[in-house]
Structures are given as C-alpha cells and as structure tokens.
Amino acid sequence: MAISAQDKMLYVANKLGLTSLKDMQGSTRVVYDQSTTAALDHVLFAGSGQRNFPLTNLGANGNQFQVDEALLVEQIGFFIPDADDGENYGGLGVLSVKFDLVIGNKTVIKDCVVEVGGQQAFYSDGTVGSAIITLEGVGILIPPQVEFYVRASVFNSTTRVASSSRVGCYLFGTAALLNFNTTI
Amino acid sequence: MANQVSKLNYVDAKLGAPTSGQQTTRYIYDSVLPGAGGTNITFFQNFAGKSQFQTNLTTNKLDSMESMVIKSIYIALAPGTAGTLDLSGHMNLNIYVGNQCVLKDFDPSFNATNRGVSFDRLHSGYNNAVRLEVRLLTDIVIPPQVNFKATLELAENTAVGDTSLTLGLKGYGKIFSAGMSF
Numbered sequence: 001m002a003i004s005a006q007d008k009m010l011y012v013a014n015k016l017g018l019t020s021l022k023d024m025q026g027s028t029r030v031v032y033d034q035s036t037t038a039a040l041d042h043v044l045f046a047g048s049g050q051r052n053f054p055l056t057n058l059g060a061n062g063n064q065f066q067v068d069e070a071l072l073v074e075q076i077g078f079f080i081p082d083a084d085d086g087e088n089y090g091g092l093g094v095l096s097v098k099f100d101l102v103i104g105n106k107t108v109i110k111d112c113v114v115e116v117g118g119q120q121a122f123y124s125d126g127t128v129g130s131a132i133i134t135l136e137g138v139g140i141l142i143p144p145q146v147e148f149y150v151r152a153s154v155f156n157s158t159t160r161v162a163s164s165s166r167v168g169c170y171l172f173g174t175a176a177l178l179n180f181n182t183t184i
Numbered sequence: 185m186a187n188q189v190s191k192l193n194y195v196d197a198k199l200g201a202p203t204s205g206q207q208t209t210r211y212i213y214d215s216v217l218p219g220a221g222g223t224n225i226t227f228f229q230n231f232a233g234k235s236q237f238q239t240n241l242t243t244n245k246l247d248s249m250e251s252m253v254i255k256s257i258y259i260a261l262a263p264g265t266a267g268t269l270d271l272s273g274h275m276n277l278n279i280y281v282g283n284q285c286v287l288k289d290f291d292p293s294f295n296a297t298n299r300g301v302s303f304d305r306l307h308s309g310y311n312n313a314v315r316l317e318v319r320l321l322t323d324i325v326i327p328p329q330v331n332f333k334a335t336l337e338l339a340e341n342t343a344v345g346d347t348s349l350t351l352g353l354k355g356y357g358k359i360f361s362a363g364m365s366f
Contacts, residue, residue, distance in 0.1 A: 005321065025284055028320040030291050030303070032274075054274035054339035057289040074321070077294065077301040087339040088273045091299035122305050126298035134305060170294060172303050174321045177288050 005072050005174035008138040013070065016143055021176055024068050029175030031058055031071065033150075034168030036084045044169045046149040055086040064147045066178060074139040074173035076101070077132040078114050078152070081166045089168055092116040092131040096157040097167060101140070103148045108140050116157045139173055188253045188356035191323040196251055196358075201328045203358075210252040210357030213350055214239040220345040227334040227351040238350075245331050252357030254279065254324040259292055259336075261314045264346035269338070270313035271296040276337040279324070279353075286324045287334075292316055323355070 003011075006026065013021035033056040035042040048055075049062025065071065078097045082088040096116050101109035117129025142148050154165045189207070196203045214227040215238035228244045246252065257277070263269045271293055279287040295302045296316040304319055311317060326332050334351055 025286055026322045027287055027324065028290070028322050029288060030294065031289075032291060053276055053337065057274070057276055057291055059289065075303060079294075079299065079301050085339075086274065089299075091301055116300070124306060125300045125302055128298040128300045131300040132302075170291070170301070172294075175288075177285060179284060 003138050005074065005138060009070060009072050009141055009174065009176065012141045012143065018068070018070075018143065020068055021070060021144075023179065024176040025179040027175045027177050028173075029071050029177075030170050030172040032056060032168060032170035033058065033063075034079075034081050034086050034089070034166070036081045036086050036166050038164045038166050040153060040162050040164050042152045042154075042167050044150040044152055044167070046147075063149055065142065065144045067144055068176065068178045069144050070176045071142045071171060072139045072174045073101070073135060073142060073171045075132055075134050075171075076109075076114065076150075077170045077172065079131060079168045079170070081168050086168075091128055092157075094157055095154050095163055095165060097152050097154055097169075099150050099152040099169070101148070101150055101171075103140070103142055104146045109135075142171075188255060188323045192251060192253050192325055192356060192358065195325040195327060199327050201251060202249055204361070205249050205358035206361040208357050208359050209354070210250075210359070211352060211354045212241055212252070213258070213352035214241065215348055215350040217346065217348055218342050220342060220347075222342040222347070223338045223340075225336045225338070225349055227336065227349075229333050244333055246326055246328050247360060248328050249360035250358060251328050252326050252353075253355035254286075254326065254353045255320055255355035256353070257292060257318045257320065258350075258352035258354065259316050260350040260352075262346075262348040263314070264342070264344040264348065267342065267344040267347050269340050269342055269347060271316050272299075272313050274339040277334065278336075279332070279334045281324070281326055281332045282330045287320075290318075292318045326353075 033044045045063040048058045079089040119130040123130045218225045277290045
C-alpha cells in the first residue's frame with residue numbers, strides 16, 4: 001500500500017523528534033518567492049524575510065517555517081514575473097529552469113530541470129506547456145525551523161543556451177500549521 | 185488514509201457534535217464589494233443586504249447539526265466598470281475556523297488562466313482571469329456552530345468601486361435530518 005503525504009510527514013517528524021507535529025492543523029500550502037531582476041542565475045527563498053508581499057508570501061519568518069509548521073513539497077513550479085513590482089507573472093514561455101532544492105545543509109533535489117512542456121503526459125493546461133514538476137514518490141518534507149532555498153538557472157529549452165530572465169518559484173504540497181491545543 | 189467522510193466523522197465526534205444527519209455536498213459562498221482601491225477583503229463577515237446569489241448564508245457559522253469539509257475553493261471576480269483587476273496577479277488567501285488559521289497565505293492565482301503553473305495535474309484549462317478553482321490536498325473541517333471567515337489580500341487594488349469578488353467553499357458535508365423524530 002502506498003504511503004500517503006500525511007504518513008510521510010509523521011514519519012519524518014518522528015525521526016526528527018518532532019513529537020507534537022501530529023497534533024497540528026493539516027492544510028494545503030504554497031510558498032513562493034521571485035527574483036524580479038533579470039539574471040542568468042538566481043537564489044530563491046533565501047533572504048525572503050526582507051521582501052514583502054507580493055514579492056513573496058513567506059512573511060517575516062522568511063525561508064524557514066516556524067515551530068510546528070512544515071511543508072511536504074509535492075509540486076514545484078516556476079514562473080516569469082512581468083515586472084519589478086512582482087504583481088503579475090506568466091508561464092515559462094520557451095524557457096526551462098535547472099534547479100537545486102536545498103534544505104538545511106542538504107541538497108535534496110540536485111540538477112533537476114523543469115522543462116517547459118515537460119510534464120504533458122499527465123498534465124494539461126489548455127494549449128500551454130507545463131512549467132511545473134510533480135515530485136515522484138510522496139514528496140520531500142521541509143521541517144520546521146530549517147532554512148531552505150532554491151538555486152535556479154534559466155535557459156532556452158530548445159537551443160540549450162543560458163538566458164537572462166526574471167524568475168519565480170513556488171513549492172506546493174501538504175502542510176502542517178501551528179495549532180495550540182492547550183490554553184495559553 | 186482518511187477521506188472526507190471519515191475526517192468529518194472523526195472531527196465531529198471529537199467535538200461532541202452529532203455525527204448523524206443527511207450526508208450531502210455542501211457549497212457556501214459570499215460576495216463582497218470592497219470599494220475602490222481595496223486590497224484586503226474579508227469574506228463571510230457581513231451578510232446584510234446581500235441577495236441569494238451573493239451569499240447563501242445569514243451568519244458566519246453552520247447550524248448546530250451541520251458541518252462540512254473544505255475541499256475546493258472557488259473565486260470569481262467582476263472587475264467592475266472600466267476596472268482592470270483580474271485574478272492572475274499574486275494574492276494571499278487565509279481561512280480561519282474559530283481562532284485557528286486553517287489555510288495560510290495561500291496563493292490561488294497559480295490556477296488562474298492557462299500559464300502551465302496550475303496545481304492540478306489534470307487542469308481543466310478553463311480557469312481564466314476572472315474565475316478559478318483550487319482543489320485542496322487536505323480535508324479541512326468547519327464544525328457546527330463555529331465562526332469562520334476568509335481574508336484575501338490582493339497584489340493589485342480594485343481600482344473601481346463596483347468591483348465584486350466572490351469566494352466559494354465546496355466539499356462533503358452534513359445537514360440537519362429530522363429522521364423519525366417528527
């Protein structure tokens with residue numbers, strides 16, 4: 001029988017000694033960050049505590065979740081911000097993104113690529129190519145109070161030449177939110 | 185793995201709420217006119233003067249024998265006269281049940297329009313700049329008689345006064361069933 005997202009969260013939390021995570025509020029969560037200055041290479045989520053909405057939705061805690069909050073990353077998407085203000089964005093167009101996902105001191109996704117239109121076997125968004133990758137297996141857990149970031153490099157999907165561009169990234173999946181079960 | 189039915193039964197039982205009742209699919213919605221320049225909208229807070237198509241509730245809690253699971257979120261936008269706002273820009277949606285934040289800083293805009301960044305693996309391709317739906321991965325319960333509300337922060341403002349936003353919550357639910365009592 002396949003392991004569920006909740007099962008994996010509890011398994012990892014138990015391994016890390018996070019015994020109270022099982023009592024927290026289950027939720028669905030997406031966190032995003034964007035680099036609105038065109039460049040070949042980007043580091044996303046790092047330093048996001050210094051940026052306000054709509055540049056990121058991480059708030060003052062930045063690139064680490066607070067106590068008893070966690071995110072099981074099940075899908076990663078990339079987008080291209082329209083302007084420096086970060087209000088609007090589009091898909092990848094002709095670009096693809098090579099990226100690493102780093103949690104703590106550990107690279108948990110290495111030299112992976114979100115190819116534009118690369119997930120068409122199980123994904124349809126009208127006539128537009130996908131700009132996401134659904135993680136195989138159950139997903140990867142970002143535990144509470146551990147820094148995470150994404151290194152991303154943008155290139156043309158057909159010519160395989162580096163391209164200077166703005167870029168944004170979201171991490172989507174099953175989450176736990178802090179829930180005080182006792183009176184405080 | 186728990187499904188919507190067992191999750192609702194589990195939470196209702198934990199709270200001492202009745203687990204009997206007519207099983208159903210429940211959809212609740214609220215429309216708000218935030219006014220010109222509005223960027224922060226609160227849903228399920230004010231119900232006075234709204235038509236049956238703007239909201240199907242009269243208070244921000246379910247009846248004593250009613251409960252539901254939030255599984256899908258629907259947002260619709262009427263940009264108003266000469267308004268330019270749409271749902272394709274970043275937004276922060278928070279849903280509160282009781283004092284508990286059950287959906288935190290969620291950005292539904294990734295499911296708006298066809299950009300290839302939607303959450304759903306088999307995206308319908310119909311979500312557009314004025315209507316979108318997000319299917320949640322988890323089952324979130326609204327128990328009986330517990331206040332709930334939702335807040336939506338927009339990256340762009342509403343620009344014109346007659347902009348209307350609607351938030352709908354859909355999922356498995358229970359409604360009052362008289363049974364054999366009367």
